[in-house]
Amino acid sequence: MNASVIPFVQKTIGNHPAILGVVTAATGILRQMAIKPFTPKNRRREFKLKDRVASMHATRAQIFKEKGSGSTPTIIVGGFVPDATELVEFQRPLFREYGSIYYINYPRNGFSSAMFFAQLADLIEDINLRGKKPVLFGVSFGCGLLACFLRECAEAKDLKIRGVVMASPVLCTEDLIRPERDKSGGVRMLESNLKRILKANPAGGEEVSRQIDRARRCFQALFEAGAENRRLSSRHLSIRRKIMEVIGSTSSSGGYERVLALKQFAQPGGDLPIFTGPALTLLAEQEDNLLVPTSPTLAALRDPAKSRQLFPRGKVRQVISHSPDDAVAHASLIFHHQYYNPLIETWYDKLLAPMLFAVV
Known part of the structure; x- marks a missing residue:
C-alpha cells in the first residue's frame, strides 16, 4: 500500500x-491462523509432576508456535498480563526473521512454578533435539521466572540456550513492594494492590477474590494509560480486546497463585550469575514509575559491576523515546515498539554474527 x-x-x-x-x-x-498450539514430543518432566500438583489442568501453561525462517527460535515468557501471544505483537516479524517463535501463556485457573519450569525444560529439550538453541525472551514477571529457572533448576544446566533477553525485569517482590513504613516517592497503584493481595487470608475466599478484582482494574487502568492520546491501529485494538478477555477470564485462584509465585523470587545478588551466556537487559526510561525506588533489581542492573555478576556476558540498554511527551514506560513493547525493536535486532544480529562467520 x-x-x-x-x-x-x-x-x-x-x-x-x-x-x-x-x-x-x-x-x-x-x-x-499463524500462531498454533504446540506440544513437545517428550513431556517427561511435566508428567513427573502429575501427583505433586493439585490439578494438571489448572496449572499447565499453553504453548503456541509460530513458524519463522531462521534457525534461532525465541521462547516468549510474558508478565502478569497480557498473554505472551499478544505481548510481542509488534516484535513478531523481527523474531520470525531469526527463527520460529514459541509462546508460553500462563494458565487461567491456577499457577505452579514447578510445572512452568518442567514445561519450559521439556520445550527447550525438544528444540535442542531439532539441532537448535533458543533465545529466552522474558518480560517483567516472566524475567523473574526465567531467573529462577536458570539459577535454581539443576536440569537447566544440561539444556542448550543461545541467549537471554530480559525486558523490564522484575526479579523479586521487593522490586514492586517496599518495606511497610517506606513511602518515599508515593505509593504506586500496583504496589498497593499487591500488598493487599499478599495480606489477604487465603482461607477467606471472598477476601482474595475482592483483592484480585482490584488488581484486575489496576491492570486494565495500566493498559488504558498506555493507550491514552494515541491513534490505535486495528492491531492495537485487537490486542486490547484480548488483554481484557485475559484479565476477565483469569480466576481469583489463578491470579492469587501467580502473585504467590512472585513472592518466592529471590533478590538478585551473591556470586552466582543468572546466565553466563550472551544476555541483553532492556530498561525503560520510566521504570521508576512502576518499580519502587528501593528496587534491588534496578539497583543491581544500574551498577556495572553488579550487572556483570548477574550477566557476565550481558549488555544493559535503556529504551528511550525520541519524544519528551511520550517516555517509555515499564515493559511497553506494545506502545513503544519502535524504540525496542532496533535494540533487539542489533543484539540478535551480533549474537548470530559468529555463526555466520563460521559458515563462511
Missing part, C-alpha cells in the same frame, strides 16, 4: 466503528 494512502485509510476506519470492528476481528483471526 502506498505510504501516502495509509493515513487516509486509518482515518476512514477510525471514523466508522462497524468497519473498525471488522478489521479488528480480522486481525485477531490472522494471528490465530
Whole structure:
C-alpha cells in the first residue's frame, strides 16, 4: 500500500466503528491462523509432576508456535498480563526473521512454578533435539521466572540456550513492594494492590477474590494509560480486546497463585550469575514509575559491576523515546515498539554474527 494512502485509510476506519470492528476481528483471526498450539514430543518432566500438583489442568501453561525462517527460535515468557501471544505483537516479524517463535501463556485457573519450569525444560529439550538453541525472551514477571529457572533448576544446566533477553525485569517482590513504613516517592497503584493481595487470608475466599478484582482494574487502568492520546491501529485494538478477555477470564485462584509465585523470587545478588551466556537487559526510561525506588533489581542492573555478576556476558540498554511527551514506560513493547525493536535486532544480529562467520 502506498505510504501516502495509509493515513487516509486509518482515518476512514477510525471514523466508522462497524468497519473498525471488522478489521479488528480480522486481525485477531490472522494471528490465530499463524500462531498454533504446540506440544513437545517428550513431556517427561511435566508428567513427573502429575501427583505433586493439585490439578494438571489448572496449572499447565499453553504453548503456541509460530513458524519463522531462521534457525534461532525465541521462547516468549510474558508478565502478569497480557498473554505472551499478544505481548510481542509488534516484535513478531523481527523474531520470525531469526527463527520460529514459541509462546508460553500462563494458565487461567491456577499457577505452579514447578510445572512452568518442567514445561519450559521439556520445550527447550525438544528444540535442542531439532539441532537448535533458543533465545529466552522474558518480560517483567516472566524475567523473574526465567531467573529462577536458570539459577535454581539443576536440569537447566544440561539444556542448550543461545541467549537471554530480559525486558523490564522484575526479579523479586521487593522490586514492586517496599518495606511497610517506606513511602518515599508515593505509593504506586500496583504496589498497593499487591500488598493487599499478599495480606489477604487465603482461607477467606471472598477476601482474595475482592483483592484480585482490584488488581484486575489496576491492570486494565495500566493498559488504558498506555493507550491514552494515541491513534490505535486495528492491531492495537485487537490486542486490547484480548488483554481484557485475559484479565476477565483469569480466576481469583489463578491470579492469587501467580502473585504467590512472585513472592518466592529471590533478590538478585551473591556470586552466582543468572546466565553466563550472551544476555541483553532492556530498561525503560520510566521504570521508576512502576518499580519502587528501593528496587534491588534496578539497583543491581544500574551498577556495572553488579550487572556483570548477574550477566557476565550481558549488555544493559535503556529504551528511550525520541519524544519528551511520550517516555517509555515499564515493559511497553506494545506502545513503544519502535524504540525496542532496533535494540533487539542489533543484539540478535551480533549474537548470530559468529555463526555466520563460521559458515563462511
